[in-house]
Amino acid sequence: MTTEDNEKPEVEESLFEAPPMGEQERMVEAILFATAEPVTVKDMAERMPHGCDPAEALVHLRKRYEGRGVRVVKVADAWAIRTAPDLGFLMQKETVETRKLSRAAIETLAIIAYHQPVTRSEIEEIRGVSVSRGTVDQLLEMEWIRFGRRRMTPGRPVTFVVTPEFLDHFGLENARDLPGLKELRSAGLLENRPPPGAMPGMPEGDDEDDEAIGQSELFED
């Protein structure tokens, strides 16, 4: 690793007094610290005063950093200072960010909670817009919903139900505890909007049907 054997120190020294090895070590240290890429010995030698032996300085520097928080490592034919492998965990900074669920997600979740077990197409019918894969995936990932039984209708669509984690988060003993809209209205939590004439995809007569389905299938397990 050192080059003192195959160089001609006698010639160099006669021309210039090279800085002491301790100084050369400092120089190599500063170069490795400040340079944006790994540095070759040749490159170091070019930067350092004439007569310096960066290869030897590197040996000393490397020894000095043994067991320290950073190490002098060889990258291809160049050198760099890197974090000691056992301290890699310090280079992570975990930040936990809490965000509100998107409107689409919360609406989908609400429909599942109130209508479970409910199929995707039923959710879409109620929301009046299609439900994206991402939204359902997100709720599944949060473990607030899970797959319920397949509906015994053509196509045997999967249904969604809420999970114990969902109940836990919202402080509910079971989904039946979900307050009704009337209760919320009387509590002043909802504005008492005039009902829109017709809900798209939800003709009034169907409501009772829906409920009947819900009633018989709800919480089947």
Next chain:
Amino acid sequence: MTTEDNEKPEVEESLFEAPPMGEQERMVEAILFATAEPVTVKDMAERMPHGCDPAEALVHLRKRYEGRGVRVVKVADAWAIRTAPDLGFLMQKETVETRKLSRAAIETLAIIAYHQPVTRSEIEEIRGVSVSRGTVDQLLEMEWIRFGRRRMTPGRPVTFVVTPEFLDHFGLENARDLPGLKELRSAGLLENRPPPGAMPGMPEGDDEDDEAIGQSELFED
């Protein structure tokens, strides 16, 4: 290197076994080497295992790097590793051409550093000429100055102060370390002495205009 004397080991140890101080020093070393920006003690503590005392580890680390090619420096309330200034000649490749500052900008910067927090009209009074928008903008853009609190005087003018980036750039631990600050203060040259009667060239009315501009423009967003 250990702290058993002046800490409360019985309390700390009973809760968590903090890593030995030598290990903590390694961790601080790794953290500081890994970043170009100064890191606060709080930030270090958040990344290190529970019970660590980065402030103490820093004391040891700083001593360890005394006289080396890189140094542990304090910048405002944060810490960083910087190359030793006497080795700057090795880093010609890394040298960044800083925009040449005008004399007006340099003087304005110095006035802000020494008189901070200082209003625009105070800077103008000291320099005897108006401060151009461009000068202040340039310093703001370089992140060497920032807006401080408003002065509680009529018009509530904004003030300027220097930033941690300024301190970092000029190798200052804090603004109190500015060269000659004490002498200037004891000579009364940092006082804001009101002129006896109206001063020429600095009609009062104009000043207030400036501040009105400042107020409306500076904090708009």
Next chain:
Amino acid sequence: MAEVEFEEDTPLAVEDRLVAEALIVDVDGYEGPLDLLLTLSRTQKVDLRKISVLALAEQYLQFINEAKSLRLELAADYLVMAAWLAFLKSRLLLPPDPTEEGPSGEELAAHLAFQLERLQAMRDAAAKLMARDQMGRDFFARGLPEDVTRVRRVTYTATLLDLMQAYARTRTKDEFRPFVMDRDAIMTLEQALERMRGLIGYAGDWTVLESYLPEGWETDPARRRSATAANFAASLELTKQGHIEIRQGEAFAPIQIRKKVQNDD
């Protein structure tokens, strides 16, 4: 403060200033009267604290006169300063007049001296500052920083109210009640009344009350009981209101109802 007024004035003021600054350059590159005074003061070759302001005022006025004779265009503030210094000079030369108001000549002179000293001090400080080791020139930051990977864990949350409001958005029909709230074997008088009002129009002839039971309620005994009772109570109510007639042949015989024919009697 009348900020709006100031704002309107601003563009002009800035423009004026730029013009003024351009003119200043014409006066040998001085940065203003104070800069010129500071330069002139150096010819006194004394500590700025011991400077003769009177001599300085004379120097300045002489400089201005020369500039005028050379027909150099002088910025307004140079002329204002000249006028002020002429006034200061007269104050310094004349014995103080006790009847005169305002600061004395000495006070004004002292402040000017202070201003000059302070400006010089700031220039020295600026020079010292710039002579310091600077980052990126004399010392350097880490060139190869290791990215601190920010493991950003995003947790999503919602409150019960969010859930309710979301549901309300999707189901804004006034009468809507979540079915989970229904006790499933109960039919209320209101429900029965509502239902029978709609149906009664079609029943011209005597019909057994039980045939009015809603679909799905006839088989389950509990539901059947509740629906029957509700229907019966509703029938009585409708009879009372004069909408229908009700009859029962004997005890436990089927109860029959029919729409009341108006002007039957």
